[in-house]
Amino acid sequence: MPDATRILPYSTDAIAEAADLIRNGLPVAVATETVYGLAADATNAGAVARIYEAKGRPGFNPLIVHVPDLASATEIGEFSTEAVDLAKQYWPGPLTLVVPLRLTSPIASLVTAGLPTIALRVPAHPAMQALLQEVGRPLAAPSANASGSISPTRAEHVLKSLGGRIPLIVDAGPTERGLESTIIAATGGPLRLLRRGPIEVAQAVEGHSDKIEAPGQLASHYAPSKPLRLNASEPLSDEFLIGFGQVAGDANLSESGDLVEAAARLFDLLHLADDSEQARIAVAPIPADGLGAAINDRLHRAATA
């Protein structure tokens, strides 16, 4: 990561520069109408891992993917009639829809934390819209703050929280809404409100915190169906070993011991192990520093699920 974070006022040049950085796999902070987002190419797992690295999140929460319009959204997710109606009513705007993920979607599995659903939003802000147009890829973007601190509504908030950890902030002044988007799940059955926000959707029922879609409910996120053993340097006969560094395994998170690469591959390899012939999964030791903390958190939850 760069040690100097630049702030550029929103302009065509600033967006061109931001798009270049994003194409090179780096996350960039940009204004939306709700809060500033930390945007990266949602189809590039390494780029998404760098979002988590910059935020210092202790775990992997599924992220919201931003797209320029409903047509782009329907290439990634499956929209029911009700979901289309909501999208037509509120997009572009501060509404996020959680819908089933298409099997053909190019989204990196780290974005959804391995879930079969995806959160999608068409933002109204011209800066984020311009960036989407310029990059031509869906952008994963959580709020642009370090884990555990409040969401940024000004470029200065982003700088205070993530200065030195990201290369660029596109400053478009204070955000209009100042509150994160409303999240509605349209994954079958009644529409469910998962997060309150600027938009009131009368027909949605309150989401239940024991449901897999509930924001922040990390314990209920994707876990493999097989028993999982941690800190394994040798596989038992019925185990699929997910390796790291020197511990080769049946598949390796990162042969060079790079935690960004390991985070990027984590959910793909958990799915691979789950789909393998072996009855159990073992995982090599992963160091606890940096992104390793988030990887270990996810593995602990999978091991005790």
Ligand code: TXA
């Ligand atoms: O206003 C906003 O929504 C801002 C701006 C930048 O667009 N973004 C934002 O993203 O708030 P983030 O990552 O901070 O919040 C994502 C929320 C989390 O609470 C997460 O649990 C939920 O969306 N979420 C994402 N994917 C989900 C899924 N597949 N199922 C259920 N919840 C999901």
Ligand code: MG
């Ligand atoms: Mg947030």
